[in-house]
Amino acid sequence: MLTLLKRFVLMTLFLLFTSILLQVTAFAETKTRSEYEKTGQVLWEVNTQEKIVALTFDDGPHPVYTPILLDILEKYDAKATFFVVGSNVEKNPDIIKNIVMGSHEIGNHTFSHSYDTTIKPERMVEEIEKTNNILLLETGNRPRFFRPVGGYFSQDIIDSAVGLEHKVLLWSWHQDPRDWDSKSASNIANHIMKNIHPGDVILLHDGGGNRMETIEAVEILIPKLQSEGYRFVTVSELWSD
Numbered sequence: 001m002l003t004l005l006k007r008f009v010l011m012t013l014f015l016l017f018t019s020i021l022l023q024v025t026a027f028a029e030t031k032t033r034s035e036y037e038k039t040g041q042v043l044w045e046v047n048t049q050e051k052i053v054a055l056t057f058d059d060g061p062h063p064v065y066t067p068i069l070l071d072i073l074e075k076y077d078a079k080a081t082f083f084v085v086g087s088n089v090e091k092n093p094d095i096i097k098n099i100v101m102g103s104h105e106i107g108n109h110t111f112s113h114s115y116d117t118t119i120k121p122e123r124m125v126e127e128i129e130k131t132n133n134i135l136l137l138e139t140g141n142r143p144r145f146f147r148p149v150g151g152y153f154s155q156d157i158i159d160s161a162v163g164l165e166h167k168v169l170l171w172s173w174h175q176d177p178r179d180w181d182s183k184s185a186s187n188i189a190n191h192i193m194k195n196i197h198p199g200d201v202i203l204l205h206d207g208g209g210n211r212m213e214t215i216e217a218v219e220i221l222i223p224k225l226q227s228e229g230y231r232f233v234t235v236s237e238l239w240s241d
């Protein structure tokens with residue numbers, strides 16, 4: 001016969017155990033890069049011998065910087081992929097149309113660009129879908145790719161994007177020149193040119209601050225790398241399956 005105290009202790013232990021178990025199962029565990037790469041759902045770069053690379057611009061569209069970039073890209077017949085923020089698309093619908101007209105690709109980079117890494121899956125889905133709906137309205141298409149804010153990926157974030165039929169694109173870890181961190185144009189361009197490798201996904205920004213150094217860097221690096229035989233293609237062309 002158990003005493004009341006023993007019953008109480010056992011019951012407490014039982015409740016504690018089940019609550020821990022529930023918490024563990026409630027949060028899906030984030031896997032490693034190579035595990036995700038095997039799924040074909042998440043990509044950092046492409047393994048190829050062909051001299052093709054993808055320029056990606058995050059956080060726009062911006063009313064000043066994006067049009068200048070589009071002119072430079074057109075001048076060199078280079079294609080790029082713009083990971084746009086839905087709230088900026090709402091403010092700059094004409095620029096989005098110009099990106100499409102230039103045969104560049106548009107990717108989804110959430111609606112409000114929140115850095116909240118504990119964001120609930122339902123909210124994440126909302127963030128992605130709101131931007132998809134605006135893009136569908138403005139361009140007639142839903143983007144193929146999603147890029148999480150700050151490159152932060154968790155199982156929940158990946159599940160949210162994949163559930164909406166997106167592939168998730170990060171970037172080559174050796175191709176992040178941190179252009180947002182007050183780097184000079186030559187610093188940004190040299191970082192990219194020094195580390196260039198076929199199949200690279202290069203991370204730059206056309207929004208989120210003064211981007212004139214980034215623009216100047218692009219003007220330096222495109223002709224230089226083209227003279228070495230590189231072609232600048234959209235992410236879909238780089239990652240064709």
Ligand SMILES: [Zn+2]
Pocket residue numbers: 058059109113149150
């Ligand atoms: Zn961003």
